[in-house]
Amino acid sequence: MKKLRVPFFVMSLLILFPCFAAAAPLRVGILPDADSLPFMVARDEGFFTRENVEVELVSFFNPQERDAAIQAGRLDGAISDLLAAAFFAAGGFDMKVTSLTDGRYGIVGSPVSNNRTLQGLRGKRIGLSTNTIIQYTVDALLGSAGIPITGYDAVSVPRMPVRMEMVITGQLDAAGLPEPLLTAAVERGAVLLATTDTTGIDAGILLFSKKVLDSRLEDVRRFYRAYDKAAQKINADPDSYRDYLVEKASFPAEVRDAYRFVTYRKPSLPADDQIAGAITWLKSRNLLSADLRASDLVDTRAVAEW
Numbered sequence: 061m062k063k064l065r066v067p068f069f070v071m072s073l074l075i076l077f078p079c080f081a082a083a084a085p086l087r088v089g090i091l092p093d094a095d096s097l098p099f100m101v102a103r104d105e106g107f108f109t110r111e112n113v114e115v116e117l118v119s120f121f122n123p124q125e126r127d128a129a130i131q132a133g134r135l136d137g138a139i140s141d142l143l144a145a146a147f148f149a150a151g152g153f154d155m156k157v158t159s160l161t162d163g164r165y166g167i168v169g170s171p172v173s174n175n176r177t178l179q180g181l182r183g184k185r186i187g188l189s190t191n192t193i194i195q196y197t198v199d200a201l202l203g204s205a206g207i208p209i210t211g212y213d214a215v216s217v218p219r220m221p222v223r224m225e226m227v228i229t230g231q232l233d234a235a236g237l238p239e240p241l242l243t244a245a246v247e248r249g250a251v252l253l254a255t256t257d258t259t260g261i262d263a264g265i266l267l268f269s270k271k272v273l274d275s276r277l278e279d280v281r282r283f284y285r286a287y288d289k290a291a292q293k294i295n296a297d298p299d300s301y302r303d304y305l306v307e308k309a310s311f312p313a314e315v316r317d318a319y320r321f322v323t324y325r326k327p328s329l330p331a332d333d334q335i336a337g338a339i340t341w342l343k344s345r346n347l348l349s350a351d352l353r354a355s356d357l358v359d360t361r362a363v364a365e366w
Contacts, residue, residue, distance in 0.1 A: 074102070085161035086272070086283055087113040089126045089138030092119070092220070092310055094239040094265050094322050096139055098291040100309050101301070105293075107286035113279050115286075122218040123192045130155060130267070137256040137268040141193035142330065145267060145357045150350040154270040156359035157335075158280070159185040159327045161264040162291075164239045165197040165256045165318075170234035171249035172230030173315075178205035178253050184233035187226055191265045196341055200261055201254040209345065223251075243319045244312040262334045273359055280362045284327045288366075293322035327363040 095207060099117055102108050108115045118135060120126040127144055129135050130251050139161055150154040155321070159261060167186070169175050181202060182360040190192045199209050213231060227235035234253065237245060242288035246252050267282055294301055298321035305311040335354040342348035 074207060083114065083276070083279065085116040086136045086276070086279060087116045087118055087134065087285075089118045089120055089129060089135045089200045090120055091123070091126065091139055091228045091238075092240075093139075093163050094120065095163040096292060096308055097301075097305075098287050099139075101294060102286040102290035102353065104304075104308055105290065106202055110282070111282040111286040113282035113286065115283060123189055123220050127145045132136055133271075134200075135274045136276075137266060140259075140265055140267045141196070142263045142265055142357070143192060143196055143342060144246075145265060146339055146348060146352055148267070149352055149356050150348055153224055155267045156273060157265045157330065157357050158273070158359055158362040159266045159284070160262055160325070161266055162324045162329050164242065164322050165236065165261075166242045167198060167201055167234050167243065167253045168227060168245045169228050169233060169234045169253050170227050170249035172252075173233055175233070176251055176253075178202060178207070181205075181234055181253070182207050182211050183213065185213045185215050187215045187223040187232040187235040188340050189218045189220075189236075190216045191345075191347055194236040194238070196263055196338065197256050197261055199260070199341065200259055201256070204254075204259070211252075220235065222271065239313045239322070240311040242321055243315040247312075247314040247318055262330050263338055265330060268359070269361065274360060279359055281365070284366075288327055294321065300318060301356055306344055317328065319323050326366045327360055329360060329363065333335070 090099055102119055105117060123271060126138055130138055145157050178201060188198050202292060217226060220237065220241055222242045223235050224237060225234045228248050228250055245325050264284060273280060302316050306316050332354045335357060338349065339352055
């Protein structure tokens with residue numbers, strides 16, 4: 061039988077450079093909002109590559125589609141909110157809050173309406189996505205004006221662009237929106253009635269599955285290092301990203317000059333009182349019966365270095 065001879069230099073290469081299966085990319089769900097901008101910059105400007113972590117950002121247009129993907133196991137992580145995190149914990153889905161994200165949410169009134177105040181929304185039709193951070197912030201903002209959660213007509217419009225169009229055309233009296241649609245609506249004539257800039261609400265978060273945190277913690281930490289570098293670069297010169305907003309991040313063209321950038325913080329966890337506030341709100345709306353604590357929702361390992 062003829063023997064197969066492997067050249068010595070080939071054997072040397074195999075010893076020196078063994079073949080490893082490439083790690084699958086971290087699949088992270090994002091929404092078209094301000095929270096997602098640093099993740100997109102980290103991808104497009106090579107910060108993930110420089111941190112030696114492969115990331116696939118998966119875009120969704122509403123929280124319901126994102127949550128369905130999480131439940132189906134198609135995502136390793138996602139931009140989300142404390143309410144969804146509580147639902148996942150209560151439902152046995154082992155998704156953990158690993159940090160806050162920075163965005164802006166608010167209420168705009170229809171340009172067709174004569175109303176110019178939050179108080180004027182009592183009993184009015186307000187478009188939102190139910191059981192999400194949008195409804196949570198709408199309730200909080202209206203509550204600051206003395207309107208209880210039963211004091212307005214909540215109209216479920218999950219797709220955010222549709223919601224914006226409905227408020228602009230007068231099909232809704234008002235709408236809860238995140239950035240950049242908040243600014244886009246104002247540029248098209250809607251009236252800005254309130255934002256979360258003054259409420260202290262920190263409900264936007266990033267989730268990762270516990271399985272990924274247990275098996276690929278260093279990859280998640282590299283992910284955060286890249287995110288932080290991108291975020292601080294945006295903070296240093298936000299105006300240089302105005303073209304990027306439209307050309308790469310799919311923000312509406314009308315917000316290019318008017319958009320007011322949020323300030324992105326170092327990766328950090330939500331305070332216990334923020335988590336408790338979200339859980340209390342869910343119970344007040346009879347959406348949650350489980351007795352959850354902050355420790356049931358949070359995993360501190362990914363951002364421990366900050």
